[in-house]
Amino acid sequence: MTAISKRALLGTGLAALATPALAQSNYPSRPITMVVPFAAGGPTDTVARLVAEAMGRELGQSVVVENVGGAGGTLGAARVAQARPDGYTLLLHHIGMATIPTLYRRLPYDAVNGFETIGLITAVPMTLVAKKNFPANTLQEAIALIRRERENLNYANAGIGAASHLCGLLLMSQVDAAMTTVPFRGTGPAMQELLAGRVDLMCDQTTNTTEQIRAGEIKVFAVTTPERVPALPNVPTAAEAGLPGLEVTIWHGLYAPKGTPRPVIDRVGQALRAALKDPKVVQRFADLGTTPVPEAQATPEFHRQFWQAEIARWRPLIQAAGQYAD
Numbered sequence: 001m002t003a004i005s006k007r008a009l010l011g012t013g014l015a016a017l018a019t020p021a022l023a024q025s026n027y028p029s030r031p032i033t034m035v036v037p038f039a040a041g042g043p044t045d046t047v048a049r050l051v052a053e054a055m056g057r058e059l060g061q062s063v064v065v066e067n068v069g070g071a072g073g074t075l076g077a078a079r080v081a082q083a084r085p086d087g088y089t090l091l092l093h094h095i096g097m098a099t100i101p102t103l104y105r106r107l108p109y110d111a112v113n114g115f116e117t118i119g120l121i122t123a124v125p126m127t128l129v130a131k132k133n134f135p136a137n138t139l140q141e142a143i144a145l146i147r148r149e150r151e152n153l154n155y156a157n158a159g160i161g162a163a164s165h166l167c168g169l170l171l172m173s174q175v176d177a178a179m180t181t182v183p184f185r186g187t188g189p190a191m192q193e194l195l196a197g198r199v200d201l202m203c204d205q206t207t208n209t210t211e212q213i214r215a216g217e218i219k220v221f222a223v224t225t226p227e228r229v230p231a232l233p234n235v236p237t238a239a240e241a242g243l244p245g246l247e248v249t250i251w252h253g254l255y256a257p258k259g260t261p262r263p264v265i266d267r268v269g270q271a272l273r274a275a276l277k278d279p280k281v282v283q284r285f286a287d288l289g290t291t292p293v294p295e296a297q298a299t300p301e302f303h304r305q306f307w308q309a310e311i312a313r314w315r316p317l318i319q320a321a322g323q324y325a326d
């Protein structure tokens, strides 16, 4: 639509017709909110702040991260599902978007159809970590201790549906021993308790554990990926350490409320794909054990089909465990 016709439309009182098109063509005309459904300082927050800063430069408007933690990431997801579909409220979430539809049976939003997909972002390995003085030095020693101490041990996570919950579900089912779970609003706060020795174990993403592992502030037993992580070359995979069933990689994606106009989705997607090529983002991701997804995966169509497949993959696993959030 040309500037003249916009003015004409506005002048003839047909502003209502021009407004959506005008808003879309001027998008973004003000700062954008990127909701992170976990507390600040955790792995999701780390990914979000790197991507938000780079997207802001590309869009010419600030992309402001807002942490809305709680209920395993569903409070933040609800906030976005219920927001105006105008492109000014986005959600950066992870694999939880694939498990929440099965784990939560009563939600105040549509966990699948309440969102437009924009693109995938990154896939992050997890690490099984323990407090510094945990009395085990290998995965097998840790498994033996978990089987012996069971509910006497505290396992930290970020609520049902969080990546740390999923990894814990896999771990405890593999070793057939349930520890006491201590939920936090994110694994950022949980890490503080692990560093203080007030919880015993956690399974968290390398974006939150790599620097603490390197500093010797926490113990690490394994990574949950098929291959070792270049940023942690001396850490064995769970399969190498004798627990091949402990395999989970935490993918992240960007979403907008259902009904967000496609031209806005495309503009945000363009900025996301540029951010994933930003040298600062690529380097920081590498330092923290991950890499951006290939450009073809940072698209609404690939993201949507991948997400649907992940929902189908996790549903039977969760149903077999019989653990639901509500």
Ligand code: MLT
Binding pocket: 038, 039, 042, 043, 044, 045, 094, 157, 158, 161, 162, 163, 164, 165, 185, 186, 187, 188
């Ligand atoms: C976080 O960002 O706090 C984590 O992703 C929470 C989790 O999923 O374990």
